[in-house]
Structure formats: C-alpha cells, structure tokens
Amino acid sequence: MVTVKDVASLAGVSTATVSRVLNGYPNVSDETAARVTRAVAQLGYRPNRVARSLRVQTSQAIGVIIPDIQNNFFVSIVRGIEDVAIAHNHILLLCNTDDHPAREENYVDLLLGEGIAGLIICASDEKQSSVPVRRVIEQAVPVVALDRALSDLEVDTVLTDNVAASREATEYLIARGHQRIGVIAGPDYLTPGRERRQGYEQALAAHGIPLDPALIRVTDFRPSQAREEARALLDLPKPPTGLLVCSGLMTVEVLRELKVRHLDPMRDLALVAFDDTVLSRCLCPDFPLIMQSTYELGHTAAELLFERMRDTEKPARTVRFETGLMERSELA
Amino acid sequence: MVTVKDVASLAGVSTATVSRVLNGYPNVSDETAARVTRAVAQLGYRPNRVARSLRVQTSQAIGVIIPDIQNNFFVSIVRGIEDVAIAHNHILLLCNTDDHPAREENYVDLLLGEGIAGLIICASDEKQSSVPVRRVIEQAVPVVALDRALSDLEVDTVLTDNVAASREATEYLIARGHQRIGVIAGPDYLTPGRERRQGYEQALAAHGIPLDPALIRVTDFRPSQAREEARALLDLPKPPTGLLVCSGLMTVEVLRELKVRHLDPMRDLALVAFDDTVLSRCLCPDFPLIMQSTYELGHTAAELLFERMRDTEKPARTVRFETGLMERSELA
DNA sequence: GATCTCAGTGTAATCGTTTACATTGTGCAT
DNA sequence: ATGCACAATGTAAACGATTACACTGAGATC
Incomplete structure (x- = not known):
C-alpha cells in the first residue's frame, strides 16, 4: 500500500506538507504543491480513509437506516440520499432493519463504532428508536429523522404532510x-x-x-x-x-x-x-x-444532514413535503 | 468516548488483556475475563471499529456495487447479502452506479480507501469493470462477481443459468x-x-x-x-x-x-x-x-465471499442458479 | 542593523485498537 | 536446588493519516 510517507519522500517534502496539499490548505508554495501532486499521480496514491477517520474522529460515511429495503418507497429515498452523499465524497452505510427495533439498535451501535459522520434514520418505532438514537446525539453525531419523527428528540426532521x-x-x-x-x-x-x-x-x-x-x-x-x-x-x-x-x-x-x-x-x-x-x-x-416526493425526501434529508455537520448550533428544523393526488390517466 | 484504556484501568488490567478478552483469545484466566466483561458492561464500552480497522488493515465492512438500486432484482440480492453480513458482524457499504463505469470506478477506489474486507459487484460492463476490480484483487481484497461475470479475472462468480x-x-x-x-x-x-x-x-x-x-x-x-x-x-x-x-x-x-x-x-x-x-x-x-432466485444469489455470493476471506488459496468457483418458468396462476 | 511578521515547511504527537515480544510466576521434571 | 515449560499478563510499537507546535529565512519596519 502506498502511503503519504511514500509520496512525501518522492516529492522530497514532509508528510505534513503532503497532507496540506491534499486537503487544500493555503500555506503551500505552488511549486511544492505541484511536486506533491505529481508524486501522488505517479504513485497512484489513494488516501487511506480509515486512518483519516481515526485521526479526525469521524469517517466520511453516513449511516442510513431504513425499515424495509424491499419497499420501493425507501429505496427511492436512499437514491436521493446517495446522490448528495457522493457529491460530498461520502459513502453510505445502508442498514435494513425489517422493522425490528432490536436489529435497529444493533445497527446504531455498529454505525457508531464506524464513526459515521451522520445518521439518517427512518425509525421502526418513534419511541423505541429514540433510545439508541439518543446515544448517537450524545456522541455529537448529527441525525436526521426521515419520514418518521422521533419522540422527545431535538433533531432535524423531514416528513410528508x-x-x-x-x-x-x-x-x-x-x-x-x-x-x-x-x-x-x-x-x-x-x-x-x-x-x-x-x-x-x-x-x-x-x-x-x-x-x-x-x-x-x-x-x-x-x-x-x-x-x-x-x-x-x-x-x-x-x-x-x-x-x-x-x-x-x-x-x-x-x-x-x-x-x-x-x-x-x-x-x-x-x-x-x-x-x-x-x-x-x-x-x-x-x-x-x-x-410522495420520495427522491426529494431523501435528497433533502441528506442536505440537512450536511448542513448540520457544518453548523451544529442552529435549532433543529422540520421540513414537510406536500403530496399530490394524481389521477392515473396522467401517467400514461 | 470510552476506550479500552478506560476498561483496562477499571478492570485493573492492561489494554492487551482487555483486547484478548474481547476477541476471545484463550490465555486469559476466567477470573480476569469476568472482571473485564464486567467493566465493559459497566462503562457501556463499544469498540472503535475504525481503530481496529486501521490496526488489522481491514474493516468489517463489505462493499456492494450494483448498477441500479431502483431495480428490485438487485435490491433483493442486496437483501440476501445483508443477512449474511450481519451474521458475521459486518456492515454493507452500498454503492449504486446507475450503470456508469466511471461512477463505478470512483466507488471502487472509495471502497478500497475504506479498507473493505471484501467486494461483491454486479458489474456495469464485463470488460470495463475489470480494470478497477483488478486493483482490488491486487490489494488482496476478496471479490465476488454477481449476476455478471468479469472478463479475464479469476474471481468467485455467482450467476443465473x-x-x-x-x-x-x-x-x-x-x-x-x-x-x-x-x-x-x-x-x-x-x-x-x-x-x-x-x-x-x-x-x-x-x-x-x-x-x-x-x-x-x-x-x-x-x-x-x-x-x-x-x-x-x-x-x-x-x-x-x-x-x-x-x-x-x-x-x-x-x-x-x-x-x-x-x-x-x-x-x-x-x-x-x-x-x-x-x-x-x-x-x-x-x-x-x-x-430467478434473487435472494439466494445474494446470499450465496456473500457466503462465498466470507469463505474466501478465510481461505484465499483455493481456486475460484462459479455457481450457477437454475431458474423456474412459472405460470402466473401458481402465484395466486 | 535589530526586531518583527509571516509564509512555508518540518517534527512529532495523536487517534484507539491489536499484537509481537518481554516478563512474571507457578508447577514439574531432573 | 536448578532449569524448563507454559499459562497469564504487561509493555510498547505499530497501522496511516492529521495537526499543534516549532522552526527557518526573507522582507518590512523602525
């Protein structure tokens, strides 16, 4: 595996400088940056996201918990989440609970162990789900409740009207x-x-x-x-x-x-x-x-989540999506 | 965050011993093991999977790449994979490529960076997909091709007949x-x-x-x-x-x-x-x-993957699933 | 020319595990 | 008694990134 050390020695700089270039810090001379960039390309270096996660104490993965992956409704939501995630260079940890609070709780703990950057959850039970989710909030990991509210929790929420x-x-x-x-x-x-x-x-x-x-x-x-x-x-x-x-x-x-x-x-x-x-x-x-605007539900939930990662302070918001009653003839 | 250090000091042992207890190593006295177990419970300790992944150089996540998450066929496969994964305490990194080889390649590199323990892929293109997948194999990460073979690669493969x-x-x-x-x-x-x-x-x-x-x-x-x-x-x-x-x-x-x-x-x-x-x-x-036996396709692919993680040596296998022609009246 | 500022870079600690190696102590064979 | 084997445990070095802090030297200011 090629590491930042290899890049550093090829470029004739320290690992700190390599990291600075890779993460777009300002105080690097153009000439050095170019050398590093070249070394990265030459070695085919890919950063180790695990090491990064450990150091910065949060991974570039977001947890998604849904009650039924066979239900197109939720899949369409996931689709919306994914597009936002990928735009932010994040990846999805998808968990299907089959509506079992126990399985859900297990997944929440697994996800916490993975150091997820955020969690989007379609709860299996408003009350029961609140218990494990509270642990997530205590770890300062942002949470968005999707399609189903969470009892007694101050979290961003995306719902249908x-x-x-x-x-x-x-x-x-x-x-x-x-x-x-x-x-x-x-x-x-x-x-x-x-x-x-x-x-x-x-x-x-x-x-x-x-x-x-x-x-x-x-x-x-x-x-x-x-x-x-x-x-x-x-x-x-x-x-x-x-x-x-x-x-x-x-x-x-x-x-x-x-x-x-x-x-x-x-x-x-x-x-x-x-x-x-x-x-x-x-x-x-x-x-x-x-x-229902399923894709938009997911998309919006994800956007809310990423906003929340940037600003943990602002008060929790709830977004409601309107529905449309559609006569089937309109569908062709 | 509560770490092994906290557990160790509460139990009055070293971190090494805690780790040994947690991972079921034999050379620990029953009495010590009990003390550690008690400390774990008391502190609500959950191992940090990121740190573990970094140290052992492989995470407890498996990458799943599918071409279309909106297609029930693939979702049903994922369902089969998930059940096996969870039984092994693994988690799914689900990636949807929309049949774009470029998006697929991006995802493969992301997954490699995540240190996945294995990859299950429904390729978007037998030939083009082989290129990034080859990188995965070079990193000694087990791969299973699912529903779609991969050109010129010696990997376990699960197909329909x-x-x-x-x-x-x-x-x-x-x-x-x-x-x-x-x-x-x-x-x-x-x-x-x-x-x-x-x-x-x-x-x-x-x-x-x-x-x-x-x-x-x-x-x-x-x-x-x-x-x-x-x-x-x-x-x-x-x-x-x-x-x-x-x-x-x-x-x-x-x-x-x-x-x-x-x-x-x-x-x-x-x-x-x-x-x-x-x-x-x-x-x-x-x-x-x-x-088609979609759930079984996924289930089998996952089992093959976990077998492969245990034994990287044995020759690659191909499993074919038979189909059944079903008159709809049988469905009720 | 002494001092200060600051851009550019390096050194080394750190994140939380696992594990190679070292250490201890006990029982047993000699 | 001595040495050996081995079970039980501890010490400390990894894993690969980020980043606080320190350092250097060049230009600006007085």
Whole structure:
C-alpha cells in the first residue's frame, strides 16, 4: 500500500506538507504543491480513509437506516440520499432493519463504532428508536429523522404532510358521493400511520360524516396484515363503498384481494392509495394515487444532514413535503 | 468516548488483556475475563471499529456495487447479502452506479480507501469493470462477481443459468405453436444479455426455426430503450406472435406499449419474461415468468465471499442458479 | 542593523485498537 | 536446588493519516 510517507519522500517534502496539499490548505508554495501532486499521480496514491477517520474522529460515511429495503418507497429515498452523499465524497452505510427495533439498535451501535459522520434514520418505532438514537446525539453525531419523527428528540426532521394528503384523498372520495369510506392505516407509533388516520378523520368530520370504528383498520404497515383487514372490510354486513389505503405495499395486497373477489378497484369499490411505487408503472387499474416526493425526501434529508455537520448550533428544523393526488390517466 | 484504556484501568488490567478478552483469545484466566466483561458492561464500552480497522488493515465492512438500486432484482440480492453480513458482524457499504463505469470506478477506489474486507459487484460492463476490480484483487481484497461475470479475472462468480432459462422460455413458446418469436435482449457486454440471447437462439435452432435478425432486439437493459424496441417489433410488417423479454424492468415498458395498442399480453402476443419483480405482485396479466432466485444469489455470493476471506488459496468457483418458468396462476 | 511578521515547511504527537515480544510466576521434571 | 515449560499478563510499537507546535529565512519596519 502506498502511503503519504511514500509520496512525501518522492516529492522530497514532509508528510505534513503532503497532507496540506491534499486537503487544500493555503500555506503551500505552488511549486511544492505541484511536486506533491505529481508524486501522488505517479504513485497512484489513494488516501487511506480509515486512518483519516481515526485521526479526525469521524469517517466520511453516513449511516442510513431504513425499515424495509424491499419497499420501493425507501429505496427511492436512499437514491436521493446517495446522490448528495457522493457529491460530498461520502459513502453510505445502508442498514435494513425489517422493522425490528432490536436489529435497529444493533445497527446504531455498529454505525457508531464506524464513526459515521451522520445518521439518517427512518425509525421502526418513534419511541423505541429514540433510545439508541439518543446515544448517537450524545456522541455529537448529527441525525436526521426521515419520514418518521422521533419522540422527545431535538433533531432535524423531514416528513410528508400526511394529514393534508390523507384529508385530500378522503375528500376526493366524499366529493364523489361516498359516505361509507374505509381506511387501512398504519400504526399509531409511526408518524405516517398516526397522521394519515388523522387526515381521514378530519375530512369525515369536516363533512359531518360520523366515524364508524368498524371502517378504521389499524395495521403495522406490513402487507400480510393489510390483506386480512381488506377481507374484514369487504366481509362487513355493510361494506364501505370507498377505501383509503395508507401505503403502497398494503395496496398491492388489497388489490389482490379485490381480484380474487372479482371486484374492480374503481367501479365496485372506489380506491385511493398512497405511493406511486410498484403499482403505477405496471398498468394496473386507474384509481388515483397520493404521490410522495420520495427522491426529494431523501435528497433533502441528506442536505440537512450536511448542513448540520457544518453548523451544529442552529435549532433543529422540520421540513414537510406536500403530496399530490394524481389521477392515473396522467401517467400514461 | 470510552476506550479500552478506560476498561483496562477499571478492570485493573492492561489494554492487551482487555483486547484478548474481547476477541476471545484463550490465555486469559476466567477470573480476569469476568472482571473485564464486567467493566465493559459497566462503562457501556463499544469498540472503535475504525481503530481496529486501521490496526488489522481491514474493516468489517463489505462493499456492494450494483448498477441500479431502483431495480428490485438487485435490491433483493442486496437483501440476501445483508443477512449474511450481519451474521458475521459486518456492515454493507452500498454503492449504486446507475450503470456508469466511471461512477463505478470512483466507488471502487472509495471502497478500497475504506479498507473493505471484501467486494461483491454486479458489474456495469464485463470488460470495463475489470480494470478497477483488478486493483482490488491486487490489494488482496476478496471479490465476488454477481449476476455478471468479469472478463479475464479469476474471481468467485455467482450467476443465473441464463442460457437454460432463455432456452426453456423460448421452447415454451415454440411448444405453443409460435414460430415467429421476438426477443428483447440485453447488451453483449453483460453476461445475462449475451447468454439469454444465446439460449433463445439455441432453442430456435433446436427446432429448425431460422433466425430472423429483425426479431432480435439488443438493448442496454434500460427500460426506455425497451419501449422503442417493442414498438419496432410491433410495427414490423409481419410482427412476432411470441415475445421473450429479458428483464423485469423492460417488461414493464413492453406491457405499457401493449396497453396503448390495446393488445393483450397473452391472447394477442404470447409474452414470456424474466423476473418476478414488480410485476408478479401487482395483478397484471398472467403471462409466464422466468423466476430467478434473487435472494439466494445474494446470499450465496456473500457466503462465498466470507469463505474466501478465510481461505484465499483455493481456486475460484462459479455457481450457477437454475431458474423456474412459472405460470402466473401458481402465484395466486 | 535589530526586531518583527509571516509564509512555508518540518517534527512529532495523536487517534484507539491489536499484537509481537518481554516478563512474571507457578508447577514439574531432573 | 536448578532449569524448563507454559499459562497469564504487561509493555510498547505499530497501522496511516492529521495537526499543534516549532522552526527557518526573507522582507518590512523602525
């Protein structure tokens, strides 16, 4: 391995000077800098990022924790993060928790050991996730909460405006004459779960439609449970005529259940669902979708993180992204 | 930050002994080991992986390079890799190249700087990718080529049996009476591109059907181009009656084109396509799919990598995974 | 010409581990 | 008793970068 020592001796300078040239410090004569640059090229020197990390006590890696790498929603977010990271010469340590707080905690400690420069986390549980994340903050490592807030922590946060999105979707159904509207929502311990149900409830309230607990199905966001809830809803003595499904993966299961029952997602049951992922691209029925800016979510979270690395002082910010209700015909 | 020094002084031993306990060396008395373990717990000590990496000259991270993180096929592979990595207390450095050899090369050097313990790569170009990967091998860092072979390199390789898969699919169409069978294939510089076309050609040859160059469309695997090729095929004076599409993402585009033309992917044009991803779960038409064991591809690649870390001597191995042609009705 | 400033560079400590080598002490064979 | 083997532990040198601090010499200031 070629080290800064080798470069130094070839260029006839000290390692300190080499380091100064490489890191763009001002007090180096042009002539010396040129010699060093030449030596670097000649030897094919690549800095050892591990040694650097040890010395400066922070690596050029940022930790990314997501609950489900198979879910296109999160992958698209990661894509947004990556583009920012690479622009800053940073690299991603990607961790997939499968929604297990224990696995998440393990990963957080691993990442701390890696000396990450920052952490972006889509928490598996607002409360439980706060515990390990607090350790990260105590180490003065910047954190951004993404898609899901963290309880009792002062961190930068990037979210979708879930309440508005859900309210708009519900009102879309109401405007089309539906009064019995079901919702398959996420769990209360996650921001999108809780807030989307709130938006649904707000819309009904605003139009004087009474809440029917039988129509509100709270899941853990996992597809299998969504299937069951869809069955339960359809098997009601008086099933809903409209349905709001609060995540892309759950929507797939709902569609499958509809298919089995030979029901059309627009004629037989007015469907509105969150997320473009998977569905929009595959020519499935044309029910409307609530589009989230996934790539931008990730991109913004990463930008916030890098800003935070530069300035640790300014107060924590929360960014909310608006959604758009999109009729499928617009997609071609 | 709590270090081995802190642990050592609390336990009343030297740092060497702490390290020995932590790494399970034999020559430590039970009594001392217990004291150290207690001190570790008491202080909440977590080893600094960066320092360790610097000293032992290899980190507990493995680099994973994929061409498209938005493609479920690769994500599923990553999922398989991750499970093995975590079992070995390793972490993933995930890099997405968007099929750009330049971006890939940049990432390889970044990963080398991170002192990765191993690299798993789905190359963007068999030949071009070999250049940076050769540098990795020269540093004695184990490499596994995944889904795509690497030219002129002696590395462990995990592949799908593309020729057989493609032959089987084509014969499926032939058995149903099709003689004019089109193929939308991938590029020759990638293993799956080249081999799948070969399988197609073998099947035709075996049944005495002459090759028609107009029916063979070679793309770069990117969806947009697939759309164009689909158009070209359908616009032929004598369009094909059967069609083999060689990747999941391309298939989506083909389906969209069919949709626009109000053609049914089974009645109007017998379609067979690679990959479960995206499509199978979304209740699209029931044409048959060639199923690849994506998770197992990743899992096996990772296992091969860890074996290789233990034994750098044994000759490079190539593992081929069989595919299954699946009628969609089997999926429910 | 003595002093000061400062650009340009070098010396060496440092980051937190692991590990080669040295040291100690105990039990056992001679 | 002497020496040896060996288990248990300690000392200190790495790993490869960054950086605080020291140094040099040339020009500016008085």
